[in-house]
Amino acid sequence: MIDSITVKNLSKSYGEKQVLRGVSFSVKHGEVFSLLGVNGAGKTTTIECLEGLRKWQEGEIVVEGISVRQHPEKLRKVFGVQLQSTALSENMTAKEAMRLFCVWHGVKYRGDLLTRFDMDGEYLNKPYAKLSTGRKRRLHLALALCHNPRVLVLDEPTAGLDVEGRNTLHREICRLRDEGVTILMATHDMAEAEALSDRIAILRDGVIAREGTPMELTAASNIQNRVYIKTRGGSLRENTPEALGMPETTMEGYSVWKCRDAAELLLLILPHIKACDDIVSDLRIERASVEDIFLSVAGGAK
Amino acid sequence: MRAFFVQLGIQFRGDLRDKEILMVYYLVPLLFYAVMGSIMKTLEMENGVPLNLAITIFTLSMSAFLGMPQALVKARENGVLDAYKAAGIPAWSMPLATIVISTLHIMLVALVILFSAPYLFASALPESIAAYLLTVLLVALCSETLGALLSCFVKKQNTLTLVSQCLFLPTIMFSGIMFPADLLPKPMQWFGEILPATLGMRMISGGEIVAQVLIILCVMTTVFFLASAIIFKRISARR
Numbered sequence: 001m002i003d004s005i006t007v008k009n010l011s012k013s014y015g016e017k018q019v020l021r022g023v024s025f026s027v028k029h030g031e032v033f034s035l036l037g038v039n040g041a042g043k044t045t046t047i048e049c050l051e052g053l054r055k056w057q058e059g060e061i062v063v064e065g066i067s068v069r070q071h072p073e074k075l076r077k078v079f080g081v082q083l084q085s086t087a088l089s090e091n092m093t094a095k096e097a098m099r100l101f102c103v104w105h106g107v108k109y110r111g112d113l114l115t116r117f118d119m120d121g122e123y124l125n126k127p128y129a130k131l132s133t134g135r136k137r138r139l140h141l142a143l144a145l146c147h148n149p150r151v152l153v154l155d156e157p158t159a160g161l162d163v164e165g166r167n168t169l170h171r172e173i174c175r176l177r178d179e180g181v182t183i184l185m186a187t188h189d190m191a192e193a194e195a196l197s198d199r200i201a202i203l204r205d206g207v208i209a210r211e212g213t214p215m216e217l218t219a220a221s222n223i224q225n226r227v228y229i230k231t232r233g234g235s236l237r238e239n240t241p242e243a244l245g246m247p248e249t250t251m252e253g254y255s256v257w258k259c260r261d262a263a264e265l266l267l268l269i270l271p272h273i274k275a276c277d278d279i280v281s282d283l284r285i286e287r288a289s290v291e292d293i294f295l296s297v298a299g300g301a302k
Numbered sequence: 303m304r305a306f307f308v309q310l311g312i313q314f315r316g317d318l319r320d321k322e323i324l325m326v327y328y329l330v331p332l333l334f335y336a337v338m339g340s341i342m343k344t345l346e347m348e349n350g351v352p353l354n355l356a357i358t359i360f361t362l363s364m365s366a367f368l369g370m371p372q373a374l375v376k377a378r379e380n381g382v383l384d385a386y387k388a389a390g391i392p393a394w395s396m397p398l399a400t401i402v403i404s405t406l407h408i409m410l411v412a413l414v415i416l417f418s419a420p421y422l423f424a425s426a427l428p429e430s431i432a433a434y435l436l437t438v439l440l441v442a443l444c445s446e447t448l449g450a451l452l453s454c455f456v457k458k459q460n461t462l463t464l465v466s467q468c469l470f471l472p473t474i475m476f477s478g479i480m481f482p483a484d485l486l487p488k489p490m491q492w493f494g495e496i497l498p499a500t501l502g503m504r505m506i507s508g509g510e511i512v513a514q515v516l517i518i519l520c521v522m523t524t525v526f527f528l529a530s531a532i533i534f535k536r537i538s539a540r541r
Contacts, residue, residue, distance in 0.1 A: 051388055052387070052388075053384055053387055053388065055539070073390055076388075076389060076390040079388075081388040083385050083388065087380060087381040087382055087384050087385045088382070088385065089313070089316055089377065089382065091316030091317065091319045091320045092316050096315070096316070099312065100305075100308060100309060100312055101389065103304060103305040103308045103309075104305055104389040104391055127319055
């Protein structure tokens with residue numbers, strides 16, 4: 001796949017404070033790429049530089065073959081930007097906002113997008129200030145898509161949403177990915193990043209500290225998996241294979257081991273259970289999550 | 303261009319849904335008009351300023367210095383400029399649209415006052431209605447652009463509430479709409495001379511367009527607008 005977004009050695013400082021120190025990453029066509037980081041790590045600054053909203057000191061950003069620094073005006077056609085939740089006039093209705101954005105982008109009115117994001121009916125003529133956070137997010141997403149952008153940039157897309165609103169937006173993000181839209185997303189929500197992203201980058205102190213697919217990130221970590229095994233006869237409580245040692249702990253009938261390689265552990269333990277003429281009644285593997293990786297990386301910053 | 307007119311239409315309709323804007327542009331001025339109208343005979347005899355002109359100057363000063371800059375600062379605080387920038391719309395179109403719509407509100411109120419005053423309060427119509435309306439339009443535009451410029455230098459709405467009084471109160475006190483400017487101390491009269499409202503009062507007093515004042519008002523409007531447009535552009539690009 002060809003790169004849709006390329007960021008090379010991006011550096012940005014506000015006065016004395018250096019926020020980005022040579023950030024580099026690339027996003028392929030049709031990929032969902034998430035930027036993770038604690039507050040102040042530089043996620044929003046990176047995204048705003050990409051959108052052309054902020055100037056930066058060093059580095060290069062190329063989106064769909066267009067240099068953001070040299071041709072920001074060409075970027076508007078390929079870029080869809082989900083604005084922050086206050087960036088519309090309080091008295092503007094969803095219908096008016098869509099009309100305005102369509103005119104700004106030189107396209108016909110996209111009522112279909114308002115319908116798609118469930119912003120029709122009673123919400124169509126409701127002033128922006130009276131919409132719930134979830135509805136505002138939906139509206140912003142609809143507005144960002146009015147000119148059929150090839151690249152969509154989302155900053156904290158589900159912040160402040162309830163479970164239903166969050167799930168709805170997740171479905172839409174997946175649908176957009178399936179339609180071939182490249183999505184770059186900054187988020188605090190680890191589960192969201194893990195569930196939606198093809199690749200993830202963790203920003204720490206203005207540099208990319210880790211990057212890869214959720215599987216790659218978790219597999220490459222030193223964080224151990226937990227294996228929970230429960231047997232009918234309770235054979236694991238009495239004896240275990242010598243190579244394995246006793247379980248780290250037992251809880252509610254489960255014997256629990258911490259290990260890097262769960263498959264290796266199972267290869268040792270399952271024959272032992274069989275030899276004891278016992279049967280596995282439940283088996284659970286708790287793998288290191290992106291959140292664990294994030295916490296270990298963010299913890300390193302402290 | 304079409305986008306700008308669509309924006310104007312949306313902004314105008316949005317304003318009519320905004321209670322604060324309705325209060326600043328319509329309710330308070332018309333209430334003031336009703337109160338002043340009831341005592342207008344005395345005021346008009348003492349001051350020589352027609353009621354419709356005095357109230358219209360009050361209305362436009364209130365909206366230009368108390369209403370419109372607040373709207374611009376609030377929009378900037380809320381990141382509305384980002385929406386413009388992300389869509390590739392020049393930053394100066396934000397103050398321009400706000401000035402145009404604000405002026406439209408002022409002209410609507412001015413028309414209501416102009417044509418109702420003779421019936422409600424026996425106030426005389428100006429000799430030349432066209433000259434009168436042109437003067438009001440020019441003073442409104444000049445005051446609005448000055449208000450837009452003021453909004454560029456203040457980041458927070460709370461601060462603006464205080465700072466904008468520095469333009470609103472002198473306009474009301476020194477321009478001669480409340481009492482004759484001759485009664486004021488000389489320094490205050492000089493200060494009053496540079497206010498758009500005073501220039502407008504002078505221009506309309508003879509019932510005809512005074513070329514010199516007209517040029518000064520046009521130059522001031524242009525300078526204020528260009529300055530605010532440049533500063534808005536810089537604010538948008540500075541980040």
